[in-house]
Amino acid sequence: MKVFRTLTSLVLVFAAMTSSAFAAPKSIKVATDATWPPMEMVDANKQIVGYDIDFLNAVAKEAGVKVEFKNTAWDGIFAGLDSGQYDAIISSVTITEARKAKYDFSDAYTSIGQILVVPKTDKTSKTIADLKGKKVGSQIGTTGAMEVKKVAGVESKTYDEIGLAFEDMAAGRISGVVCDEPVAAHFALQKKEYKEKFKIVGKAFTKEGYGIVVKKGNQELVALLNKGIKAVKAKKLDTKIHTKWVK
Amino acid sequence: MLDTPSPHTPIAVGDGAAIPHKSDAGLFTAWRIAFFGSIVLCLFLAFGRPDQYMAIFMFIPDGILVTFKVTLGAILLAIVFGLIAGLGRISSNRLINGAASLYVEVIRGIPLLVQLFYIYYALGRFVKIPDILSAIIAMAFCYGAYMAEIFRAGIQSIPKGQMEAALSLGMSRGQAMRQVILPQAFKVVLPPIGNEFIALLKDSSLVSILAVADLLRRGREYASETFNYFETYTVIALIYLIMTLFFSKLISIMEERLNEGR
Numbered sequence: 001m002k003v004f005r006t007l008t009s010l011v012l013v014f015a016a017m018t019s020s021a022f023a024a025p026k027s028i029k030v031a032t033d034a035t036w037p038p039m040e041m042v043d044a045n046k047q048i049v050g051y052d053i054d055f056l057n058a059v060a061k062e063a064g065v066k067v068e069f070k071n072t073a074w075d076g077i078f079a080g081l082d083s084g085q086y087d088a089i090i091s092s093v094t095i096t097e098a099r100k101a102k103y104d105f106s107d108a109y110t111s112i113g114q115i116l117v118v119p120k121t122d123k124t125s126k127t128i129a130d131l132k133g134k135k136v137g138s139q140i141g142t143t144g145a146m147e148v149k150k151v152a153g154v155e156s157k158t159y160d161e162i163g164l165a166f167e168d169m170a171a172g173r174i175s176g177v178v179c180d181e182p183v184a185a186h187f188a189l190q191k192k193e194y195k196e197k198f199k200i201v202g203k204a205f206t207k208e209g210y211g212i213v214v215k216k217g218n219q220e221l222v223a224l225l226n227k228g229i230k231a232v233k234a235k236k237l238d239t240k241i242h243t244k245w246v247k
Numbered sequence: 248m249l250d251t252p253s254p255h256t257p258i259a260v261g262d263g264a265a266i267p268h269k270s271d272a273g274l275f276t277a278w279r280i281a282f283f284g285s286i287v288l289c290l291f292l293a294f295g296r297p298d299q300y301m302a303i304f305m306f307i308p309d310g311i312l313v314t315f316k317v318t319l320g321a322i323l324l325a326i327v328f329g330l331i332a333g334l335g336r337i338s339s340n341r342l343i344n345g346a347a348s349l350y351v352e353v354i355r356g357i358p359l360l361v362q363l364f365y366i367y368y369a370l371g372r373f374v375k376i377p378d379i380l381s382a383i384i385a386m387a388f389c390y391g392a393y394m395a396e397i398f399r400a401g402i403q404s405i406p407k408g409q410m411e412a413a414l415s416l417g418m419s420r421g422q423a424m425r426q427v428i429l430p431q432a433f434k435v436v437l438p439p440i441g442n443e444f445i446a447l448l449k450d451s452s453l454v455s456i457l458a459v460a461d462l463l464r465r466g467r468e469y470a471s472e473t474f475n476y477f478e479t480y481t482v483i484a485l486i487y488l489i490m491t492l493f494f495s496k497l498i499s500i501m502e503e504r505l506n507e508g509r
Contacts, residue, residue: 075467079476102474137458141471157378158468159458168458171371173378 027066028221029086030056030212033074035161036139037186038245039092042071051182051245052090055109056212058237063228075140075160078103081215088221089213092180094143096208104218105211106225109238113204114147115184117177119169119197125176126202128154134175137165143208144178162187170197180208182246190247282492285485292482303469303482310465311486317383317451317461322444324387329394334424336399347395354392360453362389367457382454390447397443401436402428434505441498445491452487462486 032040032052040050048069060067070086077089081103092112095105118125125131132153138144140158148156157174159165165177166187177184181204188198214221232238292300335347354362366385370376376384405428413423455464463483470479 075471076476078474079470082474082476098472099474140468145468146472157458157460158464160456164458167368168371168378171368172375173371173381 027068028088029068029070030088030090031070031072031077031080031086032091033077034071035163036092036183038182051241052092054241055238056090058232059225059228062231063224081213087214092210093213094208095211096143102216103213104216104222105213106222107229108209108211109229111207111209112181113208114144114178114206115181115204116201117184117188117198118175118201120199128178131176136176136178137168137174138178147206148178166194170194278492278496285488289485299478300482303479306469307462307465310460310462313460314451314462316379317386317454318448320383321386321390322447324383325390325394328387328391329398332391332395333398336395337402351392351395354389359389359450363453363457378457378459382457382459386451390443393443397436397439401432404435405431437505438502445495448491448494449487
């Protein structure tokens with residue numbers, strides 16, 4: 001009898017757990033590639049911090065859910081969503097048509113553009129097209145990499161992390177790096193090893209919106225996130241977070 | 248290697264077991280199934296499912312070329328490093344011996360991936376050399392340490408009498424090494440060098456982490472934009488498999504030829 005009782009209680013516990021999971025998700029697992037400062041990065045205390053992290057925490061608070069962040073390498077971050085290792089991605093993901101075909105996005109929560117960073121010794125280059133015959137770096141699978149590949153005659157070099165691209169430019173192996181504006185500003189204007197060496201040229205040449213990615217068809221979570229984003233924007237919390245991380 | 252197993256035959260263990268012996272006329276050996284199977288599978292995927300797979304096959308050929316370049320460059324350079332360090336390891340000069348031993352011990356104690364990062368970015372600090380060359384140097388530096396041990400063992404496997412005989416004929420030590428010992432040692436070390444070559448071909452995929460556009464990097468670039476991870480890695484795995492099987496066969500044939508000459 002005792003065995004039977006344990007079993008039934010186990011079944012009850014399991015039923016309770018799953019039913020709560022099927023009702024509005026109380027806690028969501030979110031992947032982020034924390035190598036993209038100041039949007040998402042790991043600080044000195046090994047905590048994942050940044051604009052996106054603060055923003056999603058604010059959204060979650062408004063939407064009434066808990067968020068658990070998971071640091072995941074960018075290359076393969078979408079594949080992890082497919083295999084259900086997490087419920088969403090917030091990692092400076094630009095909403096593009098190709099990505100929308102495979103995944104669902106929340107409303108755009110901020111807008112940015114791609115920008116070019118070159119060594120200070122380069123006095124002439126203003127756009128990627130000026131770097132014909134040279135190598136230009138970017139992070140693999142980002143909109144920056146797609147922009148570089150669009151320009152004929154420029155050799156695209158893709159890195160696992162954007163920091164490695166900047167390090168390779170410091171070593172003189174590549175002539176330019178293309179990435180999101182805030183990230184370019186972080187590396188070229190704030191990081192003291194690079195401040196003397198690099199400069200941002202021209203203005204952002206794309207107009208992109210960041211969105212939170214969820215698995216195709218997960219309308220429930222999209223609705224929940226959009227509700228939270230609306231509330232955060234209404235309270236102007238996003239401008240506060242913006243001034244905190246992006247100077 | 249005996250064709251008729253008897254109760255007294257010891258079990259032969261080695262990675263050559265899966266490679267058909269010359270006398271083994273069977274059509275379905277593991278090697279043949281794997282090699283021709285993967286070629287057929289590649290063709291089937293490319294032409295049977297062109298909308299998913301053809302684009303992958305079109306995207307990666309330059310990556311295969313880079314993988315070859317890195318592997319070939321690294322193995323040649325590693326042989327040079329290995330020969331120098333291997334000779335150093337058996338040198339009676341304490342300083343040379345110590346330096347060679349230190350190189351082998353240090354390199355063998357650090358993971359290849361860490362070494363690649365380290366050497367690649369360390370080289371970048373001091374000299375301006377292209378990325379592929381840096382990757383080749385980093386790979387060769389690591390494999391040189393393993394090669395050194397192969398060369399040391401190979402040279403030491405030649406009976407002492409050979410050196411003594413050469414010396415008594417009036418040769419200098421260097422002459423004896425070049426003309427008597429090394430040509431014999433070469434036959435001994437060729438099979439293990441072949442194995443290292445296969446291992447290096449596979450490990451060359453690690454240079455993709457340095458943004459060198461090799462086979463794996465090209466695959467990852469393709470997958471990261473199309474999100475066809477499964478399809479892409481299927482193709483990448485098949486191509487590596489075809490390459491390693493092809494070279495392992497080549498090496499086993501070479502080994503046989505050498506044994507015939509004995």
